[in-house]
Amino acid sequence: MKKIVVEGLKYRYPLTQDLALKGISFEIEQGEFVGIIGQNLSGKSTLCQALMGLVPHFYKGGYGGSVLVDGLNVERSEICELAQKVGLVFQNPFTQVSGSKMTVFEELAFGLENLGVARDQMKPRIESAMALLGISRFSQRNPFDLSGGQMQRMAIASVIAMEPEIIVLDEPTSQLDPQGSEEVFQAIQQLSKNGMTVIMVEHKIEKIARYSDRVMLLHQGAIVDFDTPERIFSRDDLADYGIEAPVFARVCRGLGIRNPASGLYPMTLDDAYDQVVNWHE
Amino acid sequence: MKALSLYQDKGTFIHRVDSRSKLLYILAAILIPAVLHGFTVGLVLMALSLFLLVVAKVIRKVIPLVGFSFLILISVVVIQGLFYPGNRHVWFALGGLRFYQEGLVFSAGICVRVLNILCAVSILVLTTRPSDLIESLVRLGLSPHLGYVLSSVLQIIPQMTSTMETITDAQRSRGMETEGSLLVRIKAFLPLIGPVVMNSLVNTRERSLALEVRAFSSRAKKTFLNPPPGGMVNQVLPIVLLLAMVAAVVWRVLQ
Numbered sequence: 001m002k003k004i005v006v007e008g009l010k011y012r013y014p015l016t017q018d019l020a021l022k023g024i025s026f027e028i029e030q031g032e033f034v035g036i037i038g039q040n041l042s043g044k045s046t047l048c049q050a051l052m053g054l055v056p057h058f059y060k061g062g063y064g065g066s067v068l069v070d071g072l073n074v075e076r077s078e079i080c081e082l083a084q085k086v087g088l089v090f091q092n093p094f095t096q097v098s099g100s101k102m103t104v105f106e107e108l109a110f111g112l113e114n115l116g117v118a119r120d121q122m123k124p125r126i127e128s129a130m131a132l133l134g135i136s137r138f139s140q141r142n143p144f145d146l147s148g149g150q151m152q153r154m155a156i157a158s159v160i161a162m163e164p165e166i167i168v169l170d171e172p173t174s175q176l177d178p179q180g181s182e183e184v185f186q187a188i189q190q191l192s193k194n195g196m197t198v199i200m201v202e203h204k205i206e207k208i209a210r211y212s213d214r215v216m217l218l219h220q221g222a223i224v225d226f227d228t229p230e231r232i233f234s235r236d237d238l239a240d241y242g243i244e245a246p247v248f249a250r251v252c253r254g255l256g257i258r259n260p261a262s263g264l265y266p267m268t269l270d271d272a273y274d275q276v277v278n279w280h281e
Numbered sequence: 282m283k284a285l286s287l288y289q290d291k292g293t294f295i296h297r298v299d300s301r302s303k304l305l306y307i308l309a310a311i312l313i314p315a316v317l318h319g320f321t322v323g324l325v326l327m328a329l330s331l332f333l334l335v336v337a338k339v340i341r342k343v344i345p346l347v348g349f350s351f352l353i354l355i356s357v358v359v360i361q362g363l364f365y366p367g368n369r370h371v372w373f374a375l376g377g378l379r380f381y382q383e384g385l386v387f388s389a390g391i392c393v394r395v396l397n398i399l400c401a402v403s404i405l406v407l408t409t410r411p412s413d414l415i416e417s418l419v420r421l422g423l424s425p426h427l428g429y430v431l432s433s434v435l436q437i438i439p440q441m442t443s444t445m446e447t448i449t450d451a452q453r454s455r456g457m458e459t460e461g462s463l464l465v466r467i468k469a470f471l472p473l474i475g476p477v478v479m480n481s482l483v484n485t486r487e488r489s490l491a492l493e494v495r496a497f498s499s500r501a502k503k504t505f506l507n508p509p510p511g512g513m514v515n516q517v518l519p520i521v522l523l524l525a526m527v528a529a530v531v532w533r534v535l536q
Contacts, residue, residue: 052494054490058493080496080498080499083496090487090491090494094440094484095484095487098433098491099433099440099488100428102410102412106506112504113505114503115496115501116502116503119504119505122506144436144440158495162495
């Protein structure tokens with residue numbers, strides 16, 4: 001089932017001359033894990049916000065084309081309507097704390113209270129979101145007393161508690177250490193396996209290559225390529241778009257080791273290990 | 282964490298009383314002594330408030346509040362004692378200044394009322410979590426948007442203060458003079474306040490985006506995580522307080 005259909009999306013922020021998105025079209029299936037990569041100012045965040053309706057409803061500005069999210073036309077729907085279908089997690093965890101709640105548990109309830117979720121449903125939803133992100137032990141702490149990484153997990157959990165069908169994450173692991181970001185990626189992969197559609201902007205290329213079903217490469221507001229991680233990161237022109245392939249792919253490229261079946265470079269450590277062993281035999 | 286709140290988490294019985302009852306208690310503490318004549322009622326209510334503050338284990342936090350108001354109250358006593366229009370009988374004289382009985386009695390009445398209000402408000406402020414108070418106001422019909430503004434200010438202003446401190450430290454570590462004469466401080470002010478203001482503007486935009494994402498502008502009927510305050514006390518207390526106020530008014534009218 002097509003969950004997201006974008007056709008010819010163009011967008012210009014108010015008071016600017018250049019288009020931030022220059023006619024983007026793509027389709028995403030339900031349950032897919034899509035990674036978005038690209039240089040700074042390539043339109044990644046704008047695209048994320050366009051799926052949520054913040055573009056154009058929050059910013060205004062020039063808008064063209066259409067975005068259909070689960071059958072809803074974003075341009076003609078309100079943000080609060082879309083908030084029930086799409087969850088968006090931003091990069092900076094500090095500004096995602098509502099500031100009106102005294103404990104982490106209540107903070108997670110904030111979105112549910114706004115949606116009008118019944119009280120007896122709130123507790124299990126909040127508890128499972130906290131357990132998924134591994135923050136259950138902070139449930140009675142003040143949100144502002146958490147560290148950056150804990151706050152970032154809380155920000156993700158508070159969107160997950162709202163149980164959206166699509167979750168869009170804009171660099172959700174910027175404050176996390178390597179182990180923490182691995183845990184978050186695994187939690188999100190779990191959601192994806194349960195049928196949630198995941199769209200994630202991330203600079204940690206190795207993680208994107210490992211977890212994504214498909215990767216979208218953006219450059220200056222346009223899609224360069226939208227394909228499997230193996231095909232994207234085996235392109236020869238990645239450097240032109242300011243992207244480096246995962247370290248395993250680069251090593252194998254240097255050694256000239258390809259997967260004999262597909263002719264593409266391996267993306268993950270395990271994959272690279274197998275290919276190198278095969279090559280030596 | 283620092284918060285703009287005087288709330289003391291002692292977990293006593295008083296802390297568990299619904300904030301609506303506490304609001305009504307403040308109203309009663311203002312209304313009843315104003316309606317009825319004489320000191321006695323005011324003194325009785327004040328004693329009751331102080332007793333409740335002791336039970337709630339927050340009496341020590343009241344002392345600075347009362348101490349601050351004493352500055353004002355002493356000036357009231359002095360001015361009324363000297364210049365109250367109804368002054369007839371000199372009570373005592375201090376180096377040529379004559380204090381009159383009528384003025385002093387009148388000012389004592391004012392003091393009892395002010396302290397009474399202060400103690401009653403202290404019960405609310407010291408024993409109620411700000412977020413609970415605002416939540417109960419929202420339940421009573423306050424706009425959730427206004428409720429959000431009130432409760433977030435309490436946490437976000439301390440956040441801005443700590444941002445200010447971080448920026449001050451950062452500028453100082455780059456060699457800026459932030460201490461010394463007035464001129465030095467004024468010169469240091471602009472480079473400090475600039476980043477703070479810009480930072481807050483950016484943060485405000487990001488926070489309003491994040492609020493939208495969490496369905497803040499949703500028109501669905503808002504629900505609450507915490508159950509509405511129940512229990513016998515919370516049922517009975519508001520009625521008792523309302524009856525007491527009505528009784529005071531009726532008593533006054535009949536007299």
